Every structure is written in C-alpha cells, then in structure tokens.
Amino acid sequence: MSSASSRSNGDPIDDALAAATAAVSALIVAVGAANPVVVLDGRSGAGKSSLARRLVASWPLRGRVQLVALDDIYPGWDGLDAGSVYARETVLTPHAKGGVGVWERWDWERGERAEAHAVDPSLPLVIEGAGALTPETARLADVSVWVEAPSPSRKHRALDRDGDTYRPHWERWAAQEEQHLAAHDPVSLATIVVRVP
Template sequence: MNQKSRAECDRWPTAVADRVVAWTGGHRPSAGGRRVLAVEGRSGSGKSSLAGAVADRLGAPLIRMDDLYAGWDGLSQGVVALRDWVLRPLAEGRPAIWRRWDWAAGEYAEEHPVPDADWLVVEGVGAGAHRAYLSGVVWLNSPAAVRKRRALDRDGETYEPHWDRWARQEDAFYAAEPVRERAGLVIDN
C-alpha cells in the first residue's frame, strides 16, 4: 500500500465514525439498559476499523465476531454464541460472559465478561442477525475485489486458503438473514 492510500485508510474510520456516532444519538436501549450497535458487512468491508473508532468515541466495549466464530466453518455457531452468551443475558439483566475462540487450538478458550457501559459495539458477519437485541445496525458496502484485497493484505497467507470457504458461509447466512436490508445506516467504503 502506498503512503497516500495508507493515510486515506487511516482517516476513513475517523470521519465515518463521527457520522455513525451522530446517527446513534436517538437510539434506545435494546438489551436490558444497554444500547447495542452492530457493524455488519462482508469480509474485508472495513468493519473492524470502523467499529474500533466508533467504540472509542462511544466509550463502549467492542466484541469482534472473529472471537466468537468456531473456526473457518463456524459462522453460524458464532452468531448463536453472540445471542446466547451476550445479547440474551444482557436483555435479561444478567452478566454477559463470552468465550474467545482459539484459532490455533481449534476450541473455545478463556472467558471474557462484558463490561458495564451504556453502549456495546459488536462487529463482524452476523453481528446484526439478532434484531430484537439491537439498537442499530450499520452495514458497510464494498466491491468484492476490494474486500478480498483488503482481507488478504490484512491476514495474508492465514486467510487466503479459506477465502472461498468463508464467502460461501457469508452467502448462505445473508440469503437467510437480510441484514443489509434491515440496516439503519448503509455506508459505501
């Protein structure tokens, strides 16, 4: 990546995060007393960068779906884990504790309690699936070729052999869950 495009990438989440935070202004609590914002889109669309910037501005904990997926074939299991370990307990006024998937060991590892805060930001494919628990969903659009280049630049050899496998899971998930159509804010990146 050349210096100009690196600088543009660094500024992008900052400017867009301000827009997202302004958009969240009137959102009501959705999971108990907590407001939950899902940052959604396909792999490589810019979710991680944007969600990190938004969480910083909101003073919110951030849960990355990459930590919940049960490996390269675990998109659906990660979506269920988000609901069962985080969203449902918060909605019921109970502590939420999730377990991180250890990609090297191929199993769930240590537990992480969700800290108290007004907001919780969740990012990743499937973050916007459980509409009843969400205050808002932001969808990021990016062309497939751009997304693939970004994802492989980010994760390189680790991700490359799994790109098509993961994309098929995304296709199946989004065919069943019209998350983009339900998003309150759609951003082209």
C-alpha cells in the same frame, strides 16, 4: 463550518470511515440510552473492524464502551453461523435482559474455547463481525450497521491483513457469507448502510 465528515485527508477509505463514524455516532446519541447496543455486519474486508475501533475510540457518550469481535468467537473456518448464534445467546441476549453475558474466546490454533470474558449490561456494547446482523439480533440492537464495499477491495484488504492464514479459506468463508445474506438479508435490517471504497 467544519465537521468530521467534511475534513478530508485525501485517503478515500479513511474519509469514508470518518464519515461513517460520525453518522453512526449521531444515531447512537439519538437513541438516548446510557447503554446502547450497536451491531455491525458486513462481508470480510469491508471495514467493519476498522469502523468498530474508530467508533469505540470516539464514543459519543460518557463512560466506557465494550467491543466484542466475532473473529474472537467463531468456532473455526466453518463457524460463521454458529458464531453469530453464540454471540446472540451469550452476549446480546443477556445484555438485553440486564444480565452479565459471558463468552469464551475461540483459540484458532488449538481449535477450542479458551478464556472467558464478561459483558457488563450497564455499559454500552458494540458487536461486530460477518453474520452479526440477523432478524433476532436486529431486535436486540439500538443501532444496526451494514458495511458495504466492492468485492475486489474487500478481498485485497482481507488478504493484505491476514495473508497466507486466510488465503486458503477465502472461498470457504465467502460461501458462508452468501448463505447469511440469503437467509437473513442483513442489509434490509440495518439502521444505516455505510459504504467504504
């Protein structure tokens, strides 16, 4: 007998992400909706983006799926909470009401909103980012995911990925994540908690 979660390539991070993809996919299928909404949250470097990309690449239902990353929405380095609210108001709420959502990408270099993107309410939606899972967004999600990883691993991955751009802002961003955890307790709102080494 074989399954995605039982095949190992010797890379513990890859194995954890493969198992998480399989587990979340099973929950999506169990929802039984044509356009389910998945909200993925977790601290910086935990593996949210990697999991979201894998999930979209191996989407368990027919047709296309939309992916919105909060990294494209946060209004700058102090914008974790504002980005979460903006995503809820412009993406998740319209999708839940059957309306087209429209969000504008944040241009990090210019410090302003840029081109607009539409979200089709008839298609499934995956939204991922730190701060994504709150009591309000949990009510709009069919499947909510918290991605957990040890602090040293997270920091190594995040700084390895974004290097000198992120390094000066690590503590500043981490403080906003702590505020999000204290205010919203996203772990308790998650349908599933996945762990990445």
